[in-house]
Amino acid sequence: xxxxxxxxxxxxxxxxxxxxxxxxxxxxxxxxxxxxxxxxxxxxxxxxxxxxxxxxxxxxxxxxxxxxxxxxxxxxxxxxxxxxxxxxxxxxxxxxxxxxxxxxxxxxxxxxxx
Amino acid sequence: xxxxxxxxxxxxxxxxxxxxxxxxxxxxxxxxxxxxxxxxxxxxxxxxxxxxxxxxxxxxxxxxxxxxxxxxxxxxxxxxxxxxxxxxxxxxxxxxxxxxxxxxxxxxxxxxxxxxxx
Numbered sequence: 158x159x160x161x162x163x164x165x166x167x168x169x170x171x172x173x174x175x176x177x178x179x180x181x182x183x184x185x186x187x188x189x190x191x192x193x194x195x196x197x198x199x200x201x202x203x204x205x206x207x208x209x210x211x212x213x214x215x216x217x218x219x220x221x222x223x224x225x226x227x228x229x230x231x232x233x234x235x236x237x238x239x240x241x242x243x244x245x246x247x248x249x250x251x252x253x254x255x256x257x258x259x260x261x262x263x264x265x266x267x268x269x270x271x
Numbered sequence: 272x273x274x275x276x277x278x279x280x281x282x283x284x285x286x287x288x289x290x291x292x293x294x295x296x297x298x299x300x301x302x303x304x305x306x307x308x309x310x311x312x313x314x315x316x317x318x319x320x321x322x323x324x325x326x327x328x329x330x331x332x333x334x335x336x337x338x339x340x341x342x343x344x345x346x347x348x349x350x351x352x353x354x355x356x357x358x359x360x361x362x363x364x365x366x367x368x369x370x371x372x373x374x375x376x377x378x379x380x381x382x383x384x385x386x387x388x389x
């Protein structure tokens with residue numbers, strides 16, 4: 158079974174600084190997709206970034222980028238120039254075609270301080 | 272675009288009653304909808320996968336007779352919590368995959384429903 162592990166229950170970053178959230182996963186699949194979702198206090202799930210396993214290039218979306226290490230099964234999220242609005246729960250998620258359903262990690266609560 | 276509306280956003284019901292939660296895709300057709308449950312400060316746990324016109328597929332440990340899922344059209348899926356008990360109190364979230372999307376298409380999430388059973 159696929160598992161997604163986020164080892165950091167909470168993280169804190171100062172405004173304008175950079176923070177990296179960790180995620181590891183376990184799978185025997187070769188074709189899969191990885192996602193980072195943000196859940197602010199409103200509880201709305203917002204897609205932050207997505208990575209296709211077959212792509213070697215790390216995905217980037219404005220201030221958000223990932224470090225995808227396929228051999229190590231690691232998928233970390235880097236947030237640059239952190240803003241107060243980045244404060245939220247961040248969930249790493251995995252999707253493989255054989256199951257067609259998202260498996261979420263346990264989440265990391267990110268605090269952004271002034 | 273790609274808006275998923277979930278209703279109600281919160282509901283309080285008495286133990287033993289049933290509650291229906293609706294999940295609608297407003298501007299797209301969804302072949303597949305997913306229902307998740309989220310306890311406080313925990314992750315989203317998939318309860319079931321709902322495909323239009325067919326029976327839902329439930330995850331291991333989820334009682335299908337307690338959590339009735341109906342996906343009668345390409346824009347509507349419902350979750351009915353039958354004979355609710357206080358332990359069913361939780362946050363329920365639906366998500367939808369567009370008709371023209373492949374299995375890896377992004378999911379669109381509803382805003383969730385907070386259920387409190389007294």
